[in-house]
C-alpha cells in the first residue's frame with residue numbers, strides 16, 4: 001500500500017524518549033513496515049490527535065509465514081523491529097508495547113506461534129499484540145479504535161469487522177485460488193482469461209487483448225500462456241488492473257463486466273461481515289465506519305472508480321456506513337493500537 005503522507009519523521013537525536021516507545025508493524029505479502037513512536041500519552045496531543053509523531057520507520061520484505069516460511073518470517077519481523085529501534089536511538093528495554101499486524105494470522109494458534117517467537121526478546125511487562133494485518137488497516141482510519149469494518153483491495157482482498165464488545169468477523173482474504181475475485185489479482189486474472197477465451201472463440205472479442213498485449217510487449221494471445229507460466233507471482237499479474245480500467249473506460253463491455261464483478265465481490269464481502277456482526281443495529285441504520293484501503297480502492301481514475309462504486313452498493317443496504325480513506329499508513333494504525341492499550345493500562349494503574 002503506497003502513497004500515505006505518514007507525517008513528519010522526527011529525527012530523534014537523544015537516547016530513548018522518556019516514557020519509552022511503542023512499535024507498530026504492518027506485515028504484508030509484499031513488504032513489512034515497522035514504525036516506532038513515543039509511548040508517552042502527551043504524544044497524541046502534540047500532533048493534534050491526527051496521528052502519532054513517528055520517531056523512525058523501517059521496511060523489509062514479506063513476513064507472511066504462509067508465503068515465505070516461519071524462519072524467514074520471524075527473521076524479517078525481528079530485523080525490521082531492530083532497525084526501527086536503532087533508527088530511533090532506542091533499544092528493546094525501552095519498548096512498552098508492540099502491535100504486530102501480520103498477514104497470515106488467521107487463527108489463535110497463529111497468534112501463539114508469533115508470540116512465542118518474540119516473548120523472550122522483550123521484558124515480560126511488554127504488551128505484545130498479534131493480529132491480522134487488516135487490524136492495522138482498520139486502526140489507520142479510526143485512530144486505533146477497533147469498531148466497524150475495513151475493506152482492503154490491493155494485490156489481495158479481505159473484509160474484516162469489529163464490534164465494540166470485541167467480536168470479529170472476516171470475509172474473503174482466502175487467497176486467489178479460493179476466490180478473491182474482487183482483488184487486483186482477481187481482476188487481472190479474469191482479464192487474462194477473457195483474452196484466452198476470446199482467442200479460442202469461446203467468448204466475445206475484447207479490446208483487452210490489444211491493450212494487455214501492448215503493455216506486456218507481446219504480439220499474440222498464445223504468448224500470454226508463456227508469460228503467465230514464466231512467473232505467476234500475484235503482484236505481477238495484479239499490476240494489470242489499470243489496463244482493465246482503461247479498457248472499460250474506452251467502452252469495452254468485457255472489461256466493464258469484470259470491474260462490476262469486482263465491485264459485487266468486494267461489497268458482498270463487506271455486507272457479509274456487517275450482517276454476521278450485526279454492525280448496522282436492529283433498525284439497519286446504526287452508524288459505523290468503513291475504512292477503505294489498497295490500490296484498487298484508492299485509485300482516482302477518469303470514469304471508473306471502483307472504491308466509490310463499492311461504497312454506493314454498501315450504502316444502498318446500510319445507510320449508517322461512514323466511508324473513511326485513511327491519511328496514515330497501516331503501520332501507524334498498528335502503533336495506535338499498541339499505544340492505546342499501553343496508555344489505557346497506565347491510566348488504569350493510576351486510578352487504582
Ligand SMILES: Nc1ncnc2c1ncn2[C@@H]1O[C@H](COP(=O)(O)OP(=O)(O)OP(=O)(O)O)[C@@H](O)[C@H]1O
Pocket residue numbers: 001002028029030152153154155156157183184185235238239240241242245293294295296297299300301306
Ligand atoms: N488506477 C488504478 N485503478 C485500479 N487499480 C489500480 C490502479 N493502479 C494500481 N492499481 C492496483 O492496485 C493493486 C496494488 O495495490 P496495493 O499497492 O495496495 O497492493 P499491495 O500492497 O501490493 O497488496 P496487498 O495489500 O494485497 O499486500 C494492484 O492490483 C494494482 O494494479
